[in-house]
Amino acid sequence: MSKIKVGVIGASGFVGAELTKILLNHPDVEITGLSSMNHVGKPLSEVYPAFTGQYDLNFNNNATVIEQADVLFLCLPHGESENLVKQCMDQSKKVIDVGADFRLKDLDLYKEWYGVDVEFPALHEQAVYGLSEMNREEIKRTKLVANPGCYPTSILLGLYPAISNKLVAPGSLIIDAKSGVTGAGKALSEGTNYALKNEGFNAYKVATHRHTPEIEEKLKLMGAGETKVSFVPHLLPANRGILSTMYVDILDGIDAKSIQNIYENWYEDEPFVTVLKAGKLPDISHVQHSNQCQIGLTIDKRTNRLIIVSVIDNMQKGAAGQAVQNFNLMLGIDEIKGLSMVAPSF
Amino acid sequence: MSKIKVGVIGASGFVGAELTKILLNHPDVEITGLSSMNHVGKPLSEVYPAFTGQYDLNFNNNATVIEQADVLFLCLPHGESENLVKQCMDQSKKVIDVGADFRLKDLDLYKEWYGVDVEFPALHEQAVYGLSEMNREEIKRTKLVANPGCYPTSILLGLYPAISNKLVAPGSLIIDAKSGVTGAGKALSEGTNYALKNEGFNAYKVATHRHTPEIEEKLKLMGAGETKVSFVPHLLPANRGILSTMYVDILDGIDAKSIQNIYENWYEDEPFVTVLKAGKLPDISHVQHSNQCQIGLTIDKRTNRLIIVSVIDNMQKGAAGQAVQNFNLMLGIDEIKGLSMVAPSF
């Protein structure tokens, strides 16, 4: 079979670089172009020297990259995808938008939290939220996937069985999440200055992070009803990984002992989600550089709360890996193709 | 004035080393002895080469160190202090027990969580819980201080104004805490193996950590009533620092806007606690190597919760620093003497 022509828009950022590396190893893919705002004409290996001598391509402009590919990955800051997605769709390309523009169905919410006006509402209606484990069938049929945010991926996978099976009270939900520094992207800032971050750890955007409405909207689709969650992200002194600790009241009448089984059964056939045995807890080091999600459960009997700990690699299952998982589904390819199934152990 | 003769029991562990370094710089102190279980006869500088050429003393046995000092710091695993404290008290020494043996007033709770029987209940009654900001006057008058646990220190300082002023509902309290690796002590284990921890981050002892009853008992003393909290500690890939994120429902009728002021006023005169201005958040890097605690407050209006973020250095305010603060109080010395007031900025 001839290879699928793929382009990456915004390939000079961290997600773009991760995606390029994954796509290079994907047996069904031919990368036809990489675009960048600031590096047009410059070779990939100059921005990311890990590629030197192994693979190279000069960054090009968006229009050329779109034109030469059949499938486009967009890795752009919010507000910058919508127009380019329109161009792609007008040229009958398939699109995985790794940015935030198409994640929310409620466009008022989008405007409220992102401060951006929507120009093409029909596109937003058409977009499928690309949490593969939740929307697999719709993803297979769509031409436009909105790849989930990194935090929501770890959080929604951790909550999906509990919410869908009505084991817990959504209104009691508190989410304390911690991310590696790559989540902050490649742009230089004091927050990612090595000397200041190396032994630093902090909460940020407390109860105001833009992933909040995404979490709430998707929980509603899982059956939670209208919910407001407290969501606090923190920045770890580590490169990769998100660990989300979620606290939620177990509903009256639910047998707490059954929860572990319900989770294990729910994800039994999922290639990228593993529910750890009772008593085991995940570590971000278990999933780094892989597309895996690991989930550990604890019943806090003293307070009758379910405490869920979920880990992913924010660059893989939280961004580029999940994007390729969605690409595989959209193109009718084996879902795991080209993806890393086992993290290095150190 | 002649210097106070001070001995450190269990000086070869991390807390003991930190304490020795602080005491060396304390103008009123003469270190008369350092004891160790495994290193008797060996010089301090062999175990901690930072002391080489500047200060040295051979580790001695407990009995000799106790005998030669007027004030003893005990830095021992739980269950190992009680007997030695008895010996010290019988010899009319003053004691700061940095371990866990005397922290809980409810001895049944102590037995339940620590699995250790109490031999000298009168001593436990006599011990004063050494959270200096809460029990300053009692500490001044006692001969036996139970130095608080590292997590409880950060948590109780963060909650003290809210609980005392009845601003929040204690029963809703969720505490998500993160500690640097020095908190795990000097003993070798896989959890502190560099290669496995360097880019790792995990929750541990979820809802079962022994600091839980300490937190609950002291909250009760602050006015919370009987409370069960969900407390989940995590291990950061960093040496020092605890950041505790606390979530608690604001009580009906409380003006959320007043909370910031109440906190600022509450700690106005405290030398080691700083409430950050509204909108500012603390980072463990702001307090490392100092005896400071920084607290940042956020009102989550969407859920009417108060979110408190509190940071300390677990080796300083969380252990050795607070122990010296208590020592200063007990001996009638200026409370800040010998203590680090400002953290290095990097």
Next chain:
Amino acid sequence: MSKIKVGVIGASGFVGAELTKILLNHPDVEITGLSSMNHVGKPLSEVYPAFTGQYDLNFNNNATVIEQADVLFLCLPHGESENLVKQCMDQSKKVIDVGADFRLKDLDLYKEWYGVDVEFPALHEQAVYGLSEMNREEIKRTKLVANPGCYPTSILLGLYPAISNKLVAPGSLIIDAKSGVTGAGKALSEGTNYALKNEGFNAYKVATHRHTPEIEEKLKLMGAGETKVSFVPHLLPANRGILSTMYVDILDGIDAKSIQNIYENWYEDEPFVTVLKAGKLPDISHVQHSNQCQIGLTIDKRTNRLIIVSVIDNMQKGAAGQAVQNFNLMLGIDEIKGLSMVAPSF
């Protein structure tokens, strides 16, 4: 084609775990057994939780693993391979010994530096030193490969063109090498205790490291004559990677400007060695998690020295990756199969 049955002896160590992960992704390999000294009967995933839910196998004893495989990788401390290699060879298995036992041809040197007696000298004669770029043809024909040490791999690849082409004076050679902590292995020690290593950096085994005679013997095979080098290893606060900085006098009559070209030509067709363009320097982050070696050259005109900087991942090209490269050569498989060609960029 049916898959090749492969066993790993000493699979519970770091190199064994890395090798298992690589072999899992190798399309021509079936792992038939993993052995361990201390974990027989225990599942791999319990020792390395990254495998959970994706792949598992209980550790077995050496004899069974040897019997069930056609090719064996041995990942053992020095002195422990020789006997097992004998067993493997007697059963007509092919062997890649990742340990040190067969690296030195001069058995007196081996005894001098390792303090171990040789029992089967014929085996040592038979063994081929597995620096693939140097001994490719012999590796293809042998049944026993001695996989090079991690430091020697980075050093010999960096020096090979200069020594072979007689550009430099071997007697002037000084090698300052720095390794990540995984090189110290999984055994717990103070040197790899997170709190002590996190912000630590030190030289160790100064001019006495056992890789010294290996470097000198192989340099001799490259044409250096009898040489004594000063070799000083250091331990970086990082997980993976070796960076070797080599200083050597340029011979009279050599046109310093030609050296860059000679290097580039020398390695032009090598899949795993890249000579960076003049003015570029390598970083261990350019090769981590890949089997690549990057080399950067500087002519110090003021002293007429050649300064070579070479980087590899000690777990990959320095151990498990190179072992699989040798396996591919021995089995007539495409040399790069199953190996990581491009490092993640962060």
Next chain:
Amino acid sequence: MSKIKVGVIGASGFVGAELTKILLNHPDVEITGLSSMNHVGKPLSEVYPAFTGQYDLNFNNNATVIEQADVLFLCLPHGESENLVKQCMDQSKKVIDVGADFRLKDLDLYKEWYGVDVEFPALHEQAVYGLSEMNREEIKRTKLVANPGCYPTSILLGLYPAISNKLVAPGSLIIDAKSGVTGAGKALSEGTNYALKNEGFNAYKVATHRHTPEIEEKLKLMGAGETKVSFVPHLLPANRGILSTMYVDILDGIDAKSIQNIYENWYEDEPFVTVLKAGKLPDISHVQHSNQCQIGLTIDKRTNRLIIVSVIDNMQKGAAGQAVQNFNLMLGIDEIKGLSMVAPSF
């Protein structure tokens, strides 16, 4: 005694912040002003939140800070000090220039390596090179100290006894140095981007670093004659610390066994330099956050080389600490006053 009025020029950089923290604890000092290029009017605590609630001062302009102080510390990029030093000297202030402008006596060399013209040669003649251990008496008498570079401090202290006592051949000297990231300063750059540096390690400015002529000129003053050294700096994934590994041929006729003693005697009375016992090696973690230098010696008998390993904290003995040491000498204060004598052990 009334306190000495001290101002810091360029106080918003890393060295400035470190200096401010040290000066705050200095019993004889009153900080009268802090200047900054970019932050005039902003409080110190906004740039360095570790100071919050403990000490604060708004950054002011250079002229005001100079006017209000009797002693000035200048912490500026090269080329920016000369003019300000002239202003200070014209106002009869004492100056410690922590930058590079006055370090070289050979002004042609200065121009060649720094590309900057000298305007006030007389000032350069007047400046005393502030390696306290070498120039103590001159420092006591001068009004202008040129504080040494961080690398040269670690290197010159390591070589001083060997060169002065003519134990080694200076022409054979090779210096491989490794620094923590704070040495790169506060300005944002890719090289100090956390995600790229966290697990990175690289050589930079190979044989072209501006500290080279400083090392060579001062070695000459120690008796080395005209020498060209190969000096290669590397950037560690750690905040603080310089470890310099120096390789130099032992001269014929020198008894290698005597070298350890010569070193120990040489530095016997120095408060900030410790020669470790034979067989012991220093680690940057032994000196971080202190003004100490530790030196370890190895005789490489196989090559008859002396290998010297020297460690300092680049922010302390390599910059702000040594500046205060010089200040103490200039002002007739006890040399160790206000300085940290023992590093934290972790």
